[in-house]
Amino acid sequence: MKNIIPRIAAIHDLSGFGRCSLTVIIPILSAMGMQVCPLPTAVLSTHTGEFENYKFIDLTEHMEEYIAHWKSLDIKFNSIYSGFLGSSRQISIVADFINEFHQPDQLVVVDPVLGDDGELYATFDHKMVNKMGELVKLADIITPNITEAALLLNEPYPESIQQEELKSWILRLADQGPKTVIITSVPESLSKNKTAVVAYNSSDKRFWKVSCDYIPANYPGTGDVFTSVLVGSLLQGDSLPIALDRAVQFVSIAIRSTFGYQYPVREGVLIERVLQNLKAPVTLSSYEIL
Secondary structure (H helix, E strand, O other): OOEEEEEEEEEEEEEEEOOOOHHHHHHHHHHOOOEEEEEEEEEEEEOOOOOOOOOOOEEEHHHHHHHHHHHHHOOOEEEEEEHHHHHHHHHHHHHHHHHHHHOOOEEEEEHHHHHEEEEOOOOOOHHHHHHHHHHHHHHHOEEEEEHHHHHHOOOOOOOOOOOHHHHHHHHHHOOOOOOOEEEEEEEEEOOOEEEEEEEEOOOOEEEEEEEEEEOOOOOHHHHHHHHHHHHHHHHOHHHHHHHHHHHHHHHOOOHHHHOOOOOOHOOOHHHHHHHHHHOOOOOOOOOEEE
């Protein structure tokens, strides 16, 4: 039976406090008219950034039984969307999930969470990077930031990167399997006050870029926000450049709506203030073709 509402298997951790992972993914995609079926990889009292003494419950040992129940119910998913994975075993479990729940015209999105600002996250090592590379091969779309792209390609982190080199990186990632490669947090070579998202779609061999103003605050969870809006937009039938535009604009307005307050950065962006924007029609597009 065809799903009445687009259904997404969201494979991420759940942090009780601090807006990231499932606590932003579920409201965003629900607001965009999607049914989100969470497959939690871990439960934490808070996210791990700038909080101390947090409680962490690893769900690796329960994931396979959880998935087996879904399999027995013959649940069909329009999209599978994975993010932070805490171990190489979890990556293998997600790879098996993608293979077992494969459907025609399904959108498989892998956000290969590995690091940021030129650094590998403390809980990861390069064996995890190699394992994540295996998962990337199964995706239709990947959304690494510039640090994660460098890690996946075994390249040094670039403080700046020229357009042709960036295109080369993207093509090398596409050669690993994904049909669409989207790199976020790309530093603009001509302006320190801007960053960009650059994408490549192998079906039409076109590169797209959406730029945005840099705001001097590093809120956790904005990568989850970006990819969630992108997934929802594509499932609604938007083209890739429009989906990029909507995702960048939503992240930008969420950051701007938060930045004016004297508010702890570690708590993430105030998405509750801007969720209604996801229902607005696209009125202005800023994407460009490279």
